[in-house]
Amino acid sequence: MRTIAQINEKIQDQKAVVWTVEELKAQVAEKGVSQAAKEVDVVTTGTFEPMEASGAMINLGHTDPPINLRQCWLDSVPAYTGLGAVDLYLGATASPDYTSSGETTELETRFGVSHKERGGGNIIQNLIAGEPVQLKAIGQVSDCYPRASFQTTLTRETVNQFYLYNPRNLYQNFIVGVNAGDRVLHTYLGPLHPNLGNAVYSSPGAIAPLFNDPKLQLIGIGTRVFLGGGVGYIAAEGTQHFPKQRRLENQTPIGPAATLTLVGNAKEMSPRWVRGCYFKNYGPSLMLGVGIPLPMLNEEAVANCAVRDEDIVAPIVDFSIPRRVRPTFGLVNYAQLKSGTIKIEGETVRTAPLASIARSREVAQLLKEQILAGKFPLAEPIAPLPMDRAFLPQDRWGSQFALD
């Protein structure tokens, strides 16, 4: 029906028809798939949610005399240095490590937040916001790199490269967390109150990017995306990529499925879309705004994007059993989740999202505006994402291949 090259010509001429994914759903409901497919060139999707498998790759620039980093801390948060001499990787969930950075008593507050409640994600946000961050480093002394230690203040302007290298972003669907136990649980979904006190869902549902391209036919390696307010690219499948998750008839997965590795230049990103966050008694993480423009190549693409909250489901998982395979209370659809309450075994349980649906919409809208202005051409994928990955557990007594 149309190709990415043809769409890009229209984008360049500022003549492309671009709808947010919610506009597409409304248009399809009104005039049907065929008519909508004739009109629309690109559909923009977005999400804003914690994506803890994220982090920043930073190259400091060489010191004189030179140093080969062995250990280093950014505002007391340790970063990985087992790379090139002045390359470091700061993970979003890294926690402050006072003992080894020599700051045993320091619990000062910064921006009203205790240092204890900060982590790698907050440091990444601070750097993106242009704020100074203190670096302390210990060197691996050698004839090439004689320096044994180094301290300085960094900003994003004083380092060479500052990129997000995120090995797992944009989960295609996730779970709903509940707690059937008798004490509060502190989780990566926030606090789960006992006796099914609340339920937390973390995907924004039918507006989430990968729900609208369930079989990953419109994206691939090399696809240009909105990442943290700047530009990013799909570099590979993400870690724990599990496209073989069971799927409904509409091809959407019934639980966590595909994931993506995203890379992008953090110097061009904005702290509005890269937000450090902290889950009490769990740890730090990073909230990210990510958007994918989906080229409407054919009617099937439009039909897939028309999927509604009532057509997609997630499993309700009980966190009170801390095992790899936790018991579930069955599946629930996203329209029920977004209504504010669900029924679990006859009881009404309040639901709350973890993804910001308001900000997810804002990402789709911003991306639409950038494309309409001719500033965001689509990138042709150079290779497809694999659709045949298994999901292997790591078991001490030999591996099992049961997937649920």
Add this chain to the structure above:
Amino acid sequence: MKKRVTLTFPKNRVPMPVTYRLAKDFNVASNIIRAQVAPNRTSKLVVELLGDIDEIEAAIEWMGLQNITVSLASREIVIDEDSCVDCGLCTGVCPTEALTLDPETFKLNFTRSRCVVCEQCIPTCPVQAISTNF
């Protein structure tokens, strides 16, 4: 009229049935919002007093004479709108539905009059946008 007050009882006043006296002697209904009461301890009660304005004034004066400290300023939840990302996580732990997401815009709404200052939202917020004013 309605008036929200925080009552601090010295330990020797804990045995006194204060809300009963407010109702019986002053015709003032006291809706207990929060309570931290234990025998032989300084105790606190956050109550909403409901009644005629003169009778509420008289009740407050009487409580003062009983060595009960009446504070008109009560702790309130404050939401920093610049930090809030409208994720809505707090809405699931709010027992009175003072915190809700707008069903259309999915932005956070805070209905102060429903808030009982239980403070469960404070540690729930992943971006530390919720605090109390003192």
